[in-house]
Amino acid sequence: MMKITGCRTHVVRVGHDESINGVHIVLRLQTDAGLEGISYITRLHDAAPAALSVVRLYVDRIVGMDPLAPEAITDRLLLRGRPLPWFEARAASAIDVALWDIRGKAAGQPVYKLMGGARDRVACYASWRIEPDKDLDKVARSAERHVASGFRAMKCHLGRESLSRAVEHMRVLREAVGPEVDIMVDVNQQWSVKQAIAYTRALAPFQPYWLEDATSNVDFEGLRQVSEAIEIPTCAGETYYSIASFRPLVEHRCVDIVMVDQDLGLSGALKVAHLAEIYGLKVVPHLATEILAHLIAAVSNGLTVEYYPWALPLFKQVPPVESGELVMSSRPGLGLELDESALSHYAYAGGN
């Protein structure tokens, strides 16, 4: 039996091409077979040193366990049945992703094939550059750059501006990209139920592809009311870090599209994707492009991948985007190789 022997970790702060500089913890989970499972977790900011100590504590707890038995490991780490702070869920998710990488490398297969292998190219959308506080000429130019670099879909963030400003933003964006490019709208829970309905009706002529996090993510009834009132598909889920949170979301038809974050781990995200499939719902990922693309390629109800490039410099090669689709690597595991010089170059002083 293969055994987990320990880990190496790196804390880095890195961004790329106008994306936000993210503070990431890179985990390299090691085994007695010489296979190393890699993963990263993100959105840590000043919490990185504390998160790092939880990751190391969790790895210590599983030394000697079989990396090919992730459910046994998750049981030990997540104390199933008890609510868990997100911080600990995130640390456990780093380990889960690294375990999938080891499993793929041991089998000589890419992770998305082991998880289901529904497709080897996945639709993706550009999810950076288009922010609400920029002038509208810049919004138009940024959107044109995304189209020029091969994207067929992109996301914009709204939420705090007046209704007329929001409409103007969408009009400029739609005119810049033309009728064939999909535009996702994310409001990060900033609207009330009535605002969400009123704003979305005003934006409808510009054909948003989906409305994301329309209102508070703990207000399941509010999400359901918004979803029922508008014709544009709704999407939510990025803030949930427990699979149980998705039960009311899908059971009460609060959304049309379920979004999963890496905090669930690839194992938890796969369970949620299967739950969504039972209810006829699509699934999409939140951030961690290089990792969660595997889930979307794996499952039949995978819709599209959020392409956010803030961790790209950490890897020697990443899946290319061709005709609006991410082309999955055929290399074993996650198909990612860490760039040692980048890990040194971007080392975050507040971390290691």
Ligand SMILES: [Mg+2]
């Ligand atoms: Mg979002």
